[in-house]
Amino acid sequence: MYTTELSKNAPTATNVQALEDPAKLAAFEARVAADEFIEPKDWMPEAYRRTLTRQISQHAHSEIVGMLPEGNWISRAPSLRRKAILLAKVQDEAGHGLYLYSAAETLGTSRREMIEALHSGKAKYSTIFNYPTLTWADIGAIGWLVDGAAIMNQVPLQRTSYGPYARAMVRVCKEESFHQRQGYEICMAMMAGTADQQRMMQDAFNRWWWPSLMMFGPTDDNSPNTAQSMRWRIKRDTNDELRQKFVDITVPQAEAIGLTVPDADLVWNEAKNNGAGGYDFGAVDWDEFYAVVKGEGPVAKERMKARRDAWDNGAWVRDAAVAYAQKRNAREAQAA
Amino acid sequence: MSKDWPLWEVFVRAKGGMSHRHVGSVHAPDPEIALRHARDTYTRRMEGISLWVVPSAQIVASDPADDAQNFDPAADKIYRHPTFYDIPDGITHI
Numbered sequence: 001m002y003t004t005e006l007s008k009n010a011p012t013a014t015n016v017q018a019l020e021d022p023a024k025l026a027a028f029e030a031r032v033a034a035d036e037f038i039e040p041k042d043w044m045p046e047a048y049r050r051t052l053t054r055q056i057s058q059h060a061h062s063e064i065v066g067m068l069p070e071g072n073w074i075s076r077a078p079s080l081r082r083k084a085i086l087l088a089k090v091q092d093e094a095g096h097g098l099y100l101y102s103a104a105e106t107l108g109t110s111r112r113e114m115i116e117a118l119h120s121g122k123a124k125y126s127t128i129f130n131y132p133t134l135t136w137a138d139i140g141a142i143g144w145l146v147d148g149a150a151i152m153n154q155v156p157l158q159r160t161s162y163g164p165y166a167r168a169m170v171r172v173c174k175e176e177s178f179h180q181r182q183g184y185e186i187c188m189a190m191m192a193g194t195a196d197q198q199r200m201m202q203d204a205f206n207r208w209w210w211p212s213l214m215m216f217g218p219t220d221d222n223s224p225n226t227a228q229s230m231r232w233r234i235k236r237d238t239n240d241e242l243r244q245k246f247v248d249i250t251v252p253q254a255e256a257i258g259l260t261v262p263d264a265d266l267v268w269n270e271a272k273n274n275g276a277g278g279y280d281f282g283a284v285d286w287d288e289f290y291a292v293v294k295g296e297g298p299v300a301k302e303r304m305k306a307r308r309d310a311w312d313n314g315a316w317v318r319d320a321a322v323a324y325a326q327k328r329n330a331r332e333a334q335a336a
Numbered sequence: 337m338s339k340d341w342p343l344w345e346v347f348v349r350a351k352g353g354m355s356h357r358h359v360g361s362v363h364a365p366d367p368e369i370a371l372r373h374a375r376d377t378y379t380r381r382m383e384g385i386s387l388w389v390v391p392s393a394q395i396v397a398s399d400p401a402d403d404a405q406n407f408d409p410a411a412d413k414i415y416r417h418p419t420f421y422d423i424p425d426g427i428t429h430i
Binding site: 039041042088091098175328 | 363380399400401
């Protein structure tokens with residue numbers, strides 16, 4: 001899973017950078033330009049630290065909230081095989097969230113602060129998880145499309161300039177391809193089934209296609225922070241480049257199993273991608289995207305309530321574990 | 337709200353014959369739970385056969401600002417490297 005820069009009013013690099021020591025800044029820029037990795041204790045400009053903290057924590061939140069739409073179907077998976085697979089996938093998403101929170105913490109923000117920011121609605125997460133999972137076919141569509149889009153975004157981030165983030169991405173990417181394949185396998189099974197099952201799959205595909213394209217974030221001309229993020233190697237490709245790549249790869253996969261892409265403007269264009277060919281596709285509904293970013297997604301409130309409830313209802317377990325540790329430490333201190 | 341549980345660094349031995357390698361960190365209130373969390377978080381796919389968890393606060397790290405002083409001197413002690421020594425052609429196994 002993944003998230004892109006969702007805050008349009010993020011502090012711009014230039015106004016923070018003015019305060020930095022020019023010699024240190026120049027040395028930092030040179031290291032990054034030479035594709036060196038930046039590690040937690042290294043000097044870094046404040047804007048770099050802030051941008052990364054925001055990006056990595058949003059990414060972590062997306063993994064954690066991303067467990068909810070799929071978790072919704074674990075108890076209703078159609079077979080034991082599917083259930084075991086989905087359970088493993090959702091557990092992976094929890095793991096991804098944890099790798100990422102750990103990476104973000106190395107920048108100096110505590111786990112607690114990040115979780116509070118999520119629960120208070122201050123922090124964003126990927127808009128994709130504010131759509132409901134209505135049928136089992138949605139689980140196929142999510143694995144195939146949502147995890148597919150995430151892979152497209154995350155593979156280049158394995159070379160992102162911040163070491164802990166890059167290392168987390170290597171682990172995540174290794175695990176992610178199982179997610180996409182199990183999703184596509186569900187789609188294949190549905191499309192090989194009855195007419196009703198095929199209709200159900202097409203319906204899920206129709207609902208997830210556009211939100212998946214939105215996962216790459218706003219268009220390049222409407223993405224003011226992209227240039228700085230690319231210069232800092234926090235980002236390695238632009239939103240539009242990745243979106244195009246995703247469409248080009250996914251359309252044939254859809255056609256191979258008999259799904260119709262819900263886009264009347266979709267057409268092969270020989271001239272695209274420097275003559276290698278690529279698809280022209282219709283305009284994404286960015287009004288919908290920004291509405292969902294603002295928390296107006298169909299199930300945004302439900303998602304946050306589920307997160308807060310899980311946190312609150314688990315409080316006694318966390319407290320009990322701390323009390324136990326304290327008691328044992330006290331006993332050991334006494335015995336010593 | 338209470339505080340975060342303490343942070344632990346996690347090290348995994350991938351297989352016999354290899355050393356433990358740092359893989360990430362977990363929060364936990366005590367060593368047993370740290371090990372469990374490390375197991376669930378970092379070894380879901382046969383990534384290792386042994387785990388270490390170490391309280392992060394116990395790690396003492398060098399300061400990147402001292403990198404030059406700590407790690408560069410090797411360059412002026414090139415006689416530590418085998419290539420410093422000229423051995424005539426025809427002399428083998430050395």
